Amino acid sequence: MTNGGEAAPLPGMDDLPVSPPAKGGSAKRTAKKGARQPAETLPVARVLVDMSLPHLDRPFDYLVPRQWDAKTVPGCRVRVRFAGQLVDGFVLERVAESDHEGRLAFLERVTSPEAVLTPEIAALAREVADRYAGTLADVLRLAVPPRHAATEAEEHPDPGEWRPEPPAPGTWGHYPAGTSFLNALAEGRAPRAVWTALPGRDWAEAIAGAVQATLASGRGALVVLADGRQVARVDAALAEALGEPSRHVALTAESGPAERYRRWLAVLRGTATAVVGTRAAMFAPVHDLGLVVLWDDGDDVHAEPHAPYPHPREVLALRAHRSGAGALIGGFTRTTDATVLVESGWAHALVADRQRIRTAMPRVRPAGDDADMARDEAARSARLPSLALSTARRALEQGPVLVQVPRRGYVPGLRCGRCRGPARCAGCQGPLAIRSSHAAPYCRWCGRIAGDWECPECGGRHVRAAVVGARRTAEELGRAFPGVPVRTSGRDGVLDRVGAAPALIVSTPGAEPVADEGYAAALLLDGWVLLSRPDLRAAEEALRRWMNAAALVRSAAPVIILADGSLPPVQALLRWDPVTLAERELADRRELGFPPAARMASLTGAPAAIRELLADTRLPEGAQVLGPVPVAAPQDPAASGAPAPERERALIRVPRNAGTALGRALKAAQGVRSARRAPDPVRAQIDPLELI
CATH class of the missing domain: 3.40.50 (Rossmann fold)
Incomplete structure (x- = not known):
């Protein structure tokens, strides 16, 4: 691993190594009188520095000062000197020796000894970053909320072992496979289903029943919804189903930074075993995850507006696969993306029979x-x-x-x-x-009154x-x-x-x-x-x-x-x-090579920058480049009608099984442009909602 303390000041970073040097450096250095001493055991901390530059998307080694030895635990927040600046970072692990041949810098301080980055979330964030051609630092900004020191100092008493009783079938009895799905969760198994819900207002109670069954097996559950109103409905349904003491929390931006961090810490420390929240809750560190739920996955509110633009459907599917958890993707309708999960065999369809639908529908x-x-x-x-x-x-x-x-x-x-x-x-x-x-x-663009149009x-x-x-x-x-x-x-x-x-x-x-x-x-x-x-x-x-x-x-x-x-x-x-329409749409898109039957990446930026990125990208076999074509830039009202910079967009289409390879290829190419300090950025987005 390389050391961030020896690089030239930003923004140049000319001396910062792009790849780690050969192994052989020692973690120790000659002690001077009054100088800080490294910890006696595992003196090297591998730190993920909070930098979004693609070519710096790797850990850097730092020495752990002896006075910070006990507090420097994997997952804690630290401050380090990197390229002449003090920046934040997370300790990923501690090791006995470094691969770096030169001198290692010391950690400046441990911001908090709380291990806020768990190994599961760190591994998941790494996979999401590679999948979406992003950096680990960008994903962790979405996964780990900002620290609130006063809240972190509060005690979170452990309420002890608690399991609710398995729920009655209730609403799930209206579906031929609903009771079996609920029983599988209560028995600790991991069923995966795409749920086409019956019309009505009891969908929140159905989700609460699935969460209750999961908690009855001794495992945790995570529910992601589109907005705060839906969260409030499921939160109320869970409170009624689980009773007191309640072991679930709601994570939304409306609760404020302090309260949200308090609830997130309750999940991290195991006090809360179930989470219901909006998009950011998809990374909540639930212990022993047994079920992930996503409601109305076609809602564009689920689309993350910040790089690398991960979608909760993909993230929760990855979590379910990695942790062996069950999955429930539901809504009144069905998306073509969910239909792919059913056709591939990853999930089973959970649909009511036609007679029940006719009785419930308007x-x-x-x-x-x-x-x-x-x-x-x-x-x-x-x-x-x-x-x-x-x-x-x-x-x-x-x-x-x-x-x-x-x-x-x-x-x-x-x-x-x-x-x-x-x-x-x-x-x-x-x-x-x-x-x-x-x-x-x-x-609507510049606000000018057009009374004499x-x-x-x-x-x-x-x-x-x-x-x-x-x-x-x-x-x-x-x-x-x-x-x-x-x-x-x-x-x-x-x-x-x-x-x-x-x-x-x-x-x-x-x-x-x-x-x-x-x-x-x-x-x-x-x-x-x-x-x-x-x-x-x-x-x-x-x-x-x-x-x-x-x-x-x-x-x-x-x-x-x-x-x-x-x-x-x-x-x-x-x-x-809705199932027939989704299957028909998917068949048409498979014939034409459109998502989700194929994977696509959108590249948007200056014409020269896009051509440079395409030239640096080693595309996987079967990739097809569409464009670039000009795109209209949003009008800036402060520009007084001045022409916006020229922008173009290129689309890259690959077979569905080459999606991960495409993300890694684009990330590597972005790293090359970042290392040589290319002036014009290119926005790379995997599986964008809008292709036009």
Whole structure:
């Protein structure tokens, strides 16, 4: 291993070795009077330095001062001098001798003797970094939360041995293989299933039952959900199922850094044996892991926005494989990625029989343009055909009605009123929108007011709505249903729950509140907006959003979708059959060579940088490079219309079994560019959600 204490100051690091020198150096050095002395046993600590440069993604050796001997344990946080700077790091292990031939630097101090990096998480983070062409330091920033010293000093008493009783089948009895799955968990086995849940509100109780069965076998469980509202539901279900003393914790950002670190330490120290949380909880250090659960794996909220962009589905699958744990990937619909796990035999399908599905599902009907709209003033103002309008009126007599609108805001897109061309800003060519009924059009990119806009194609000066947002829809529904309360749920304010009183709940996808007694009906507006997205996953994503909303409706209650009923995603909703659509989508993508049937990497950056990276990459056999092609850079409002730097994107496609080799090849090439200090970075992302 190499030593970080001898390198030149940043940012040059010209003298920093790229590869370890030959073995033969000693961990000891000549003692001087008053100088620090190394520890007598295992005096060398191998430290992972918190540096994201790919060519430095390896441990570095440091001497352990005698006064820090007892506190320098594998997994603890330390401060070291690296390339002339003090940086943080983790001790991976202690050894008797170093491979470095030169002089070793001492650790500057031990930040905390708490072993926050367990061997299991360190090995998992290494595998994730290689899988996603990233660095171990970047993965550990996601895996280990920042230290909170006061919280770390608190005592966490061990409550002792505790196991709950195995649960009754409950909701799992509605699935032919559900009881067997639950019994396997309670017996300490490791079943793996892709679960297509029945519509309704009891999915959280089903997850709590699976966790209870796992804890009854003496093992731990980890549940990852998309947002804090889902975490709160499963947390409440676990509290009811497990009773007191509760041995589970909820890990979310909403709890604050101190409380979150307190709960994370409870998991690390074994006080808590079950974890429910959002995306970052996928690395929680659960002891003796017996079950990993991921709910609604198709939700784009699960996608990690920070390098190296790991997805919880892949991370949890790796954890289950490494630790011999069970796995449950569930949702009201099924993704093509989960279908791959079933077809490969890694997991089994957990689906209810058709008779049970027909009993639980709502009654879905499609509705498009209706001739009656011309004769119904209220229907015309609310953009609803007569079928949807009459359905909502009858349902409001029995309870709340959910209205799903795929776009937020008021009027997020405008077109020329004469030629129907898109209305764009004269300064930056950004799309124009309207914030309210009394506001002038403005640019969504640079914010410029376009009160004197003129169409460059036909000279028209009037605009019309290209698509209507949730706030404008709520305004129109208020006119169509006078006297009925209209509430909105979206980015500006998400409702958690609504009562049983009649009301219209206008929501964007993913922000739908739960009704105490279920919705009396649901209207899914503007289905064409979701289906016409230029995205590989448009069909399965549209179905996922529709089914998540329709699942909140009472059994046999009406659901009206404004879309062409002959389209495959709409047909899957009408039959409540997401499995067939997922299998069909996967077959089409396998024929065309698209993910998840193949692995792909996206490279985005300056044209010269991408070509340089491709030249340095030793691609695996069967790799195919697509592009590079120009991509539009996001407009910077502070640039005053100045042209953005030119950017391109290249895609690399390999067979599915070559995904790991592709990640390692890209990481090695990034390391070469990093070592020679290439000026233009390239963003490399494995299996990106968006390919266009």
